[in-house]
Amino acid sequence: MGLAMAVVGLTASEAVGWTGFGLTGTTVGILVVIVPSTPIQTTGEEIMFRGAVLPAAGSWFRSVKPAFITGLVVSSLMFAFLHGSSDPILFAYYIVFSVCTAVMGLITRGLEAAIAFHTANNLVTTTINALFAGGGAVAVERSEGSAGGLTLLVPAAASLAALAMVWFRERARRTVERV
Template sequence: MTTTPHPHHPPHPAYGAPWPHPPYEPVPPVPAPPLPYHRLALSTGRHRWWRPLAGTCLVLGGTVVVMLLVLLVSEIAGAVLDRPVGKDGFRVWGGIGETGQGLLSLALVTPVVFLAARWAQRRPAGTLSSVAGRLRWRWLGRCMAVGLPLVTASLGVMLLLPEASGGGSDGMEWAGMPDFLLGLAMVCVLVPFQAAAEEYAFRGWLVQAVGAWCRSPWVAVLPQALLFAAAHGWGTPWGFADLVVFGVVAGVLTVRTGGLEAAIGLHVLNNLLAMGVSAAIAGALASDETAADMDGLSVAVDVAMLCGYAATVLWLAGRHRIATVSPKAAGA
C-alpha cells in the first residue's frame, strides 16, 4: 500500500513517508526602527533611565576639571615666563591671551561630552554628531556657504546701527597690525573648536539626554535653549531673548536635519566674524561684553538673519535629501 504524502510535508528521504512535523524555519528578527537625532541615545539598546543623569554629571564635572587644568597650566607657564600677577591673584596675559585661555577651556568640553556618551551611555561618540554616526563634512560646508553672506550682512548692519547706550562707534581705535594679526590667528585657531564644543554640549548632549526620555523633539529643544542663554550670563532682556532664539533655531535645525552640522556652521561663522572684527579694535577682545548685552535693534537684525538662515538650510536639506533618521538601530 502506498502512502500519500501530506500536502505540506515533504516525503521522508528513506521511506517516502511524510515527516512527523514540518521542518523548523527560524523567524528572522524584526529590525529596530530608525531613530531621529534626539533619540539616538537609544541606538544601542543599552539605555537605562539613569544613564542621561550620570552622563550629565560627568559632563559638568569634566568641564570643571578641564577649566581648572587650563588655569593651572596657565599659572605654571606664567610663573616660568615671569608674567605679572593681577589683582585677583592670577597671572596676567593680556586681552588676547586671556581670551584664548577662555576659548581653549570651552573647546576642550567636546572630548568630555564624547567620553560621557561612551562611558555613561555605552554608545558611539559619533552619534552625537549626526544620525550617520559622524560629522557630515560636505553638508557642513554647504551650511557654511549659505550662512557666510547672511552672517556677514547681519554683522555689517549691526556695526552701522547706533548702540542703545548711545556710545556709537566713534571710540573705536585700530589695534595695530601686530596685535590684530595675533588676535586674528588666535580667533581662527580656537573659535571653530569653541563654537563646536558649545553645540556638542547644548544641541548634542542635552537634546539627546532629554530625548532619551521623551519622544517629542520640542521637549528636548526648548530646555537647552534656555540653558544656552543662561550660560552666557545676564546682560539685557533683549540679549537674553536673542540667545534663546539662537538656541531654538539651532535646536530645530539639528532635529530637522539629523545632525549638528547646520548649528555648528552658523555658530562658527557668527563667532569667527564677530571676534575677527573685535581683533581689529583696541581692547575689544578683553571686553566682558557678550551676545547677552545686545540692544533691541541689533537683536531684530540678528533674529531676521537667523530666520533666513534656518529657512534656507531647511530648503537645502530637502533638496539634497539630507537624512534625518538613523539608517539602522541595534535596539530601541
C-alpha cells in the first residue's frame, strides 16, 4: 500500500488532497489517535462485514457457491455504502477492497489476513495523508468526482496483489502440510 500511495502521490497528488509535507501539532495529534485506534476500527469492520454479514446473507442458500456469492455481494455493497461515497469510482474501489478481503477470509478460513491487510491499508494511507496534508487536518473527500478519476486503480491493484500474495502463501502452506 505504501508503494501504491507513492505512485498516486507522484502521479496525482492533487487528486488525493496532498498539499505538501508538514509535521505540526495537528499532524502528531492525528497520528496519536490513528495509530492505536485503526486496528480496532478495521478489526470491527472485518468482523462485522466478513464475519457476520457475509455468512448471514449466505445462509439464505444451502449450496456453498450461491451462498458465498450472495454473502460477498451483500457484504461488499454494505461496506461500500457505509463508507459514504457518492463518487462511483471511489464506491467501486470500496467494492474491490471488500471483495479482496472477503476472498482472503475464504482462502485462509479465517479473518486474520483480511484484518491485517485492512489495518495495514488504513494505517499506511491515513499516515501518508496526514503527513502530506501540509500540517493541517486530513479530509477524505467522498463526493462525486472527488476520487481523482482512475487514480484509484493503483490502490485497487495493490488490493488484488495482496489477495494474490495471500493465495500463494496459503497454497504453499497447504502443500507443505500435505508432505
